[in-house]
Amino acid sequence: VQVVESGGGLVQAGGSLRLSCAFSGLPFNRYAAGWFRQAPGKEREFIASISWGSVSTYYADPVKGRFTISRDNEKMALYLQMNNLKPEDTAVYYCNTDPHLRSDQWATMTSIMYWGQGTQVTVSS
Secondary structure, three states: OEEEEEOOEEEEOOOOEEEEEEEEOOOHHHOEEEEEEEOOOOOOEEEEEEOOOOOOEEEOHHHOOOEEEEEEOOOOEEEEEEOOOOHHHOEEEEEEEEOOOOHHHHHHOOOOOEEOOOEEEEEEO
16 A cells, blocks of 8 residues: 655745645545644644545634645545645645545544655745
8 A cells, every 4th residue: 555645845825735645555436535734843633534435525623714625536646725825734744544434533533544654835924
């Protein structure tokens, strides 16, 4: 199984970035998936999740209305469109998936099976 994030970088406050995550070696189109982030000195936190068929999406309060999670099951890919970025969004962003979880369980789970290596997002003021 491989999970590889891309798309991070340095952006000014108010700008946008689109993160991508490529999955291989598993039936991604049957699993819910999500994004977490971890800022320096802080615990990893839930950002967003999406059901296997994109019917349901969930967001953490700090990113509601600014971030959009989506997926393309044919491409085995997960995306996070981030708009109106703020300096407090600076963090390493991780995508993940798990064969046993529903998308509504993501925010409260402490153990998710498959993770990427993370991609750095830095927002300057």
